[in-house]
Amino acid sequence: MRAFVVAVLLFTAGTAFAEERVLDLAIHAGAPAAKPQLLSVLQNDRVVVRLTSDKPVEVHLHGYDIETEVAPGRVTSMRFTATATGRFPIEIHSHDARRQGPLAYLEVQPR
Amino acid sequence: MTPVDKGLLPTSKFNPVRRPAPTSPLPGRHSVYTLRLPGPRAWLHRCAWASLSAVVAMPAYGHGFGMRYDLPLPLHLWIVGAAATVLLSFLIVAIAIRTHSADGAPAQTNLRGRPPRNGGAEGKATFVARVIAVAALILIVAAGIAGDQTPTRNLAPTAIWIAWWVGFSYLSAFVGNVWSVVNPWSAVFDWYERFWSKRSARRRATVAWPERLGVWPATALFLVFAWLELIWEGRSIPSHLAWLAVGFSILTWTGMFLFGRRAWLAHGDPFALAFGVLSRFGLAQSRVEPAVCDTCAASGRVLAADRADALKCDDCYRASERGRRWSLQPPGAGLLNTETITPSLVVFVIVMLSTVTFDGLMATPFWQRIENMLYAALPALGGARLAVINTLGLVSFCVVFVAVYHVIAALIARAAKNRVTPDAASRAFVLTLVPIAIAYLIAHYLSYFLIQGQLLIRLASDPFGFGWNIFGTAGFRPDIGIVGARFVWYTSLFAIVIGHVAAVSLAHIIALRRLGDARLAIRSQIPMLVLMVAYTMLSLWIIAQPIVE
Numbered sequence: 001m002r003a004f005v006v007a008v009l010l011f012t013a014g015t016a017f018a019e020e021r022v023l024d025l026a027i028h029a030g031a032p033a034a035k036p037q038l039l040s041v042l043q044n045d046r047v048v049v050r051l052t053s054d055k056p057v058e059v060h061l062h063g064y065d066i067e068t069e070v071a072p073g074r075v076t077s078m079r080f081t082a083t084a085t086g087r088f089p090i091e092i093h094s095h096d097a098r099r100q101g102p103l104a105y106l107e108v109q110p111r
Numbered sequence: 112m113t114p115v116d117k118g119l120l121p122t123s124k125f126n127p128v129r130r131p132a133p134t135s136p137l138p139g140r141h142s143v144y145t146l147r148l149p150g151p152r153a154w155l156h157r158c159a160w161a162s163l164s165a166v167v168a169m170p171a172y173g174h175g176f177g178m179r180y181d182l183p184l185p186l187h188l189w190i191v192g193a194a195a196t197v198l199l200s201f202l203i204v205a206i207a208i209r210t211h212s213a214d215g216a217p218a219q220t221n222l223r224g225r226p227p228r229n230g231g232a233e234g235k236a237t238f239v240a241r242v243i244a245v246a247a248l249i250l251i252v253a254a255g256i257a258g259d260q261t262p263t264r265n266l267a268p269t270a271i272w273i274a275w276w277v278g279f280s281y282l283s284a285f286v287g288n289v290w291s292v293v294n295p296w297s298a299v300f301d302w303y304e305r306f307w308s309k310r311s312a313r314r315r316a317t318v319a320w321p322e323r324l325g326v327w328p329a330t331a332l333f334l335v336f337a338w339l340e341l342i343w344e345g346r347s348i349p350s351h352l353a354w355l356a357v358g359f360s361i362l363t364w365t366g367m368f369l370f371g372r373r374a375w376l377a378h379g380d381p382f383a384l385a386f387g388v389l390s391r392f393g394l395a396q397s398r399v400e401p402a403v404c405d406t407c408a409a410s411g412r413v414l415a416a417d418r419a420d421a422l423k424c425d426d427c428y429r430a431s432e433r434g435r436r437w438s439l440q441p442p443g444a445g446l447l448n449t450e451t452i453t454p455s456l457v458v459f460v461i462v463m464l465s466t467v468t469f470d471g472l473m474a475t476p477f478w479q480r481i482e483n484m485l486y487a488a489l490p491a492l493g494g495a496r497l498a499v500i501n502t503l504g505l506v507s508f509c510v511v512f513v514a515v516y517h518v519i520a521a522l523i524a525r526a527a528k529n530r531v532t533p534d535a536a537s538r539a540f541v542l543t544l545v546p547i548a549i550a551y552l553i554a555h556y557l558s559y560f561l562i563q564g565q566l567l568i569r570l571a572s573d574p575f576g577f578g579w580n581i582f583g584t585a586g587f588r589p590d591i592g593i594v595g596a597r598f599v600w601y602t603s604l605f606a607i608v609i610g611h612v613a614a615v616s617l618a619h620i621i622a623l624r625r626l627g628d629a630r631l632a633i634r635s636q637i638p639m640l641v642l643m644v645a646y647t648m649l650s651l652w653i654i655a656q657p658i659v660e
Contacts, residue, residue: 036659043595062180063178063180083592084590085182085595086180086181086182086558086591086596087181087182087657088180089178101659107657108596109182109596110596110597
């Protein structure tokens with residue numbers, strides 16, 4: 001019981017300041033609509049990446065290794081808790097990904 | 112608004128249970144993906160995607176294979192690092208002025224020394240280590256050629272770029288020249304020679320290494336290697352790497368056959384030389400008493416420059432069973448041993464250091480801007496533009512480093528009132544830059560090594576990507592949170608400042624030994640100090656840049 005209380009207290013203390021951070025990314029014709037954006041969040045924040053595209057694409061968040069299919073005409077959300085610090089590119093998977101560069105960088109700063 | 116579960120890929124970092132979709136503030140249709148436990152189909156899906164993603168979404172350019180996820184060093188730490196660098200540089204000089212005695216330099220102390228085992232010239236432990244290394248080489252080549260061609264599912268890219276190249280760089284720098292013991296190419300040739308010497312007289316090298324060639328062949332090969340590592344697009348394709356290893360084997364054994372094993376290792380083999388340079392910083396050294404080598408060199412077959420370093424000469428090494436020692440020494444002490452440095456080795460060392468720095472520079476927004484500018488300016492080059500731009504960058508970066516270093520050497524000679532020649536100065540001080548390079552290696556590769564290196568746990572179970580699970584670890588997912596950003600920042604900063612202090616101190620000790628006079632030594636070190644501060648600042652600046660590969 002005591003262990004449970006301690007665990008709950010630790011958990012609340014650890015997440016008390018965690019926020020939800022939202023990033024909107026638009027994809028046009030299978031390419032980023034703008035220059036790579038930078039989303040800087042703090043460790044343990046809850047992150048929501050909302051993706052829209054005018055044609056079906058696959059989007060990949062490196063490091064966390066989350067992939068998602070984005071269908072045209074609706075918002076697709078990638079949601080996760082940013083547990084690991086670092087700088088992670090979010091890329092569109094296509095044959096010319098090499099030249100077009102990433103959609104965005106997610107920077108998870110230590111608390 | 113129902114959550115549509117499209118089988119989003121499983122990852123260990125997230126809550127693996129399906130969560131109810133939160134109500135969304137957004138108007139319109141939209142779906143929320145949650146994560147689910149990996150079922151067999153999810154795994155198939157994941158593998159299929161992993162293969163595609165690895166091929167398609169390789170970072171444009173950069174070191175070997177895989178990505179670095181480092182956060183840029185924050186501004187306040189950058190300032191602390193820069194200030195410490197400059198302050199400590201002056202502090203060392205101030206201390207040096209106070210203790211101005213010619214032999215105030217700490218002598219190279221052997222903390223512990225005992226002759227290495229001689230039984231059959233190759234101890235049991237060495238033999239076992241060599242057999243493992245040869246087996247690993249065969250496995251890597253076999254996996255590269257026969258295995259799945261997805262970089263992350265095949266042992267070859269991870270084993271070569273991370274375990275071998277980064278791993279042995281670290282081992283060399285912190286432990287000693289482990290590579291010289293386990294080098295599988297050298298081991299195989301050694302066994303071959305022993306086999307023949309049992310049947311007939313010992314085979315002599317056919318050709319003596321031409322003295323004027325120096326280590327130029329190794330320097331050229333190292334540049335080729337750096338190009339393959341940093342610019343070549345096929346660097347993560349398993350079969351390409353495997354065939355390169357086969358080609359390198361043929362080249363190495365031909366070289367060893369023609370010139371003798373140790374002569375080739377000392378002048379033609381870029382890796383033996385590179386790990387050798389780094390290992391001079393390391394704690395353990397195997398060394399031959401110079402007296403042994405002097406008597407042996409009477410045969411005239413050994414280059415004058417190699418005499419003090421009998422490890423380069425088979426005959427000396429064999430003749431030296433009593434004079435051979437394994438010793439522990441303070442880190443960096445091996446870099447004070449500058450008698451064996453030739454002008455071509457100076458260039459080799461500088462090329463090596465500059466390629467490491469260029470690796471980091473390539474991932475900065477600064478380089479990306481140059482790349483984009485040249486990309487727009489050179490449409491005539493077509494599809495190969497990026498490779499051409501980066502190749503030019505790599506080569507000119509090396510040329511600039513070598514040129515700057517030689518200018519500094521000339522300034523040292525002038526500051527020392529020509530008591531040393533520029534050539535002698537360049538040979539005497541080149542190794543003192545190695546600690547700064549090692550510090551940068553830590554900052555640059557630490558989290559990459561610890562994160563991407565975890566792939567080996569998975570690949571050990573399934574080296575060919577055939578779906579095996581030998582050790583039950585085939586499902587292992589790398590933990591990207593294994594080291595936090597803060598740990599990496601402080602380690603990097605500490606390493607860079609300590610590396611700088613080591614470099615400045617070593618250079619000062621060498622100057623004292625060479626010039627004898629404390630005032631002159633300090634005067635002569637001003638150009639070197641400027642170079643070292645600039646080099647350290649470059650390292651700090653690069654790790655404070657966001658990675659944009």
